[in-house]
Amino acid sequence: MIIQSDTPGVTVILHRLSTHGHHAYGHAAGPDFATACARAAMELERHDFVVQQYLLVHAGGTGKIVPSTMHVIERRSVFFALAEGHELFLERLRTKRTLPPTLPRLVFDGPVPGAWSQYADVWRVVFEPPSERFLSNDGRYFFW
Numbered sequence: 146m147i148i149q150s151d152t153p154g155v156t157v158i159l160h161r162l163s164t165h166g167h168h169a170y171g172h173a174a175g176p177d178f179a180t181a182c183a184r185a186a187m188e189l190e191r192h193d194f195v196v197q198q199y200l201l202v203h204a205g206g207t208g209k210i211v212p213s214t215m216h217v218i219e220r221r222s223v224f225f226a227l228a229e230g231h232e233l234f235l236e237r238l239r240t241k242r243t244l245p246p247t248l249p250r251l252v253f254d255g256p257v258p259g260a261w262s263q264y265a266d267v268w269r270v271v272f273e274p275p276s277e278r279f280l281s282n283d284g285r286y287f288f289w
Contacts, residue, residue: 155181159189167226169193196226220284
């Protein structure tokens with residue numbers, strides 16, 4: 146899926162059914178389609194691994210989410226990896242856009258100094274979340 150917006154570059158979401166039976170997603174942006182896809186593929190592999198580990202360790206392989214023990218981002222990740230969450234994801238894909246795209250407000254764009262600075266430069270770009278719901282404890286919000 147390609148996400149259309151007025152932001153520079155290309156953003157993609159990749160999906161596949163994991164060999165472990167859950168859904169795995171990767172989303173990323175880049176200056177062009179190939180770069181965005183390569184980055185999203187790395188994210189998809191990481192998501193697949195993290196969800197599999199969670200289901201094995203924290204859910205005892207049952208596929209049941211234990212909300213009280215999870216950070217909201219982890220809860221969202223696992224929820225959308227399972228059947229109910231994936232159906233909501235597909236439903237959202239079928240929804241037509243109702244508002245015109247807007248450019249997100251840039252909150253921070255700069256270096257992140259730390260102990261690692263002697264080895265590498267870390268740069269962080271942060272945009273304002275698309276809605277207040279992103280900041281909520283809602284585990285059914287597809288954005289992480």
